[in-house]
Structure formats: C-alpha cells, structure tokens
Amino acid sequence: MILVWDPLVRVIHWTLAALVLGNFLNEDGTAWHRYAGYTAAGLVATRLLWGCVSRGHAGFRRWWPGFPGILAYVRASLRGQAKRTLGINPAGAAMAATIWLLVLAMGVTGWMMGLDAFWGESWLEALHAALAYLLLACAGMHVCAVLAMSFAHRENLPRAMVTGRKKAGTPAADETVE
Template identity: 50%
Template sequence: MERAYVWDRFVRLHHWTLAVLVLFNAFIFDGGGPWHRWVGYAALGLVCARLVWGAIGSRYARFSGFFPTPGRIRAYLARPGVAMRGHNPLGAAMVFAILGLVIALGVTGWLMGTDAYWGEEWLENVHETFSDVLLACVALHVAGVTWVSQKTRINLPRAMLTGYKTRGTHSAPFAHRDTTPGD
C-alpha cells in the first residue's frame, strides 16, 4: 500500500465549496435574484483565490506543475491507466475550463447588472450558455473521475476529501514523475 499526500486543505475546501456554489446557483437560486448574484460573486472570489494559490500554493496545487500541454496530453493518452500523483493532463484541462467558465459567468453576471448592459438579451443568452457549458463540464468531470478511479483503482473522490491518494496492491502504479513524459 502506498499513500501520497496530494491535495492540501485549501485545494480540497476550494473544490467542494465551488461544487456546492455552482450546484446551488444552477438548481436552487437560478433566476438571477439577490441570492443567485451573491453566490455567483462568492464563486468568482473563490476562483480568484484559487488563481493566487495556483501560483504560490503547495506542490500539487501549483498550475505550473500540471499545465495541460499538448505533449503531456498525448503522453498521457498513450499510457492508459497510469496513475498521476496530482492532476492528470485531462483533469488539468478540466480544472482550467471550469475556472475559466466561473470567471466568465461572474463577469457576464456582473455586466447584466450594470446600466450599460441592463436588459440586454444577448448578454443573458451568453451567460446562460456559459452556465450550460459549465454544467456539461461538471458532468464530464464526474464521469472522468469515475472512469479514472475504476481504471487505476484509486478512489479519487476520497482523495479529494482526505488529501491522500492511496494505491493498493491491485491499483495502477503512480507515475515516476509528477508530470507525464512529453513535457
């Protein structure tokens, strides 16, 4: 049995808090009222904090350690079943997509409340499209985590709760490096 501490407290708290905020705004506070706006601003603030942590945070939280370059993605896809200590390149791409979409939603949501864009239907449509794409990404994220957990036999949701990735005797070995070959 091998145990690796990967996800620090901030990363785990950010992940689960952002998940709750996104789901609340999509399914409970949808409609643009005050709660929807404040939850959206909270999500945007949380993403801004994650951007800072991605520059100065712990080893596996830093964006420089898992940025999804084409070479990393190709190398990862060529070695199916490899277990990464941190994010695999496809998971990293999803991290950036979700963070970018939350920023886009926060900006478009804020713009809809300004005098210049109040009542602009095209902006509301853009905001709703970003929301739909975000929910599709969340669904893909959950499916990807499920698939990788089954493929590697490493319980990734548990790792995001405890901070530790645990590899049993029948699990895929961790990659020898933090990143895939092809960097």
C-alpha cells in the same frame, strides 16, 4: 497514504461545486444567486493565486503539461494506457482550467447584467445561460472522467479530494504527464 491536496484546494473544490450546482438550480436574478456567483468567481481567483505560489501539487508548475501533453494523455486514456498520476492528470488540468475560465466568465457576464449599460440585454442573458450550460456539461464530464480514472487505476479519487490523501506510487508516477 500521502497528502496530495491541501485543505485550501479541497475546500475551494467542494465549495465551488456546491455553489455552481446551487446557482444552476436557483432562480436567476436573486440576491443569493448573485452573491453565490461572485463567491464562486472569488474562489476561482483564490485558487489561481494559490496555484501561482504553491509548491505542492496545487502549484501550476507541477501540473500543466501543455497541449501536447494533454492530447497525449487523452489518447493514452482512450486506449486504456493512461499512467496514474499522483497529482492532477493532464486531462484533469485542462478541465480544471476550462471550468475556472467558465466560472470567471459567468461572474463577469452576471456582473454586467446588473450594469445600467447592459440592463435587459437579451444577448448577454443568452451568453450567461449558454456559459451555465457549458459549465454544467464540463462538470458532468469531469465527474465521469473522475469515476473512469478511479475505476481504471483502482483508486477512489473522490475520497482523495475529501481527505487530500492518495496512495504513494512509483516516484515516476508523481511526474507522469503522458
């Protein structure tokens, strides 16, 4: 077993998951809801900075294959031919980026709802709610994909995100994006 996910990545991942779920279940407009939302946006900003400076599997230069690589991986997954990756797979990278963008957009729209210029604007409240449901759908797809890949590759991916460790594979598996 080798260390793939460092402690910062794991703490951000699980804390963000808890905050998103908590905020979805919590009543809008409460102080807890606002602070949890701002904390979630701050965690995403921290993760983005860490991705820019990290040289490990958390670093973006190691896991962003571009849209052709993402599409190729999704097609291979649908055929049951997706290769195992040691770090994040291309579809997972795309989902992570989508989730992070949604969390940031929700942080901005939530902040805007507190400004005098946008107070009580129904379009902004509707946008914030739509982003929340889209985020929930993406989180659900993420969980389903993690379970599917865990089954397909006979590897407990949720445990890897808790411990940070995965079984070492072939050297090529570390860089596979197709």
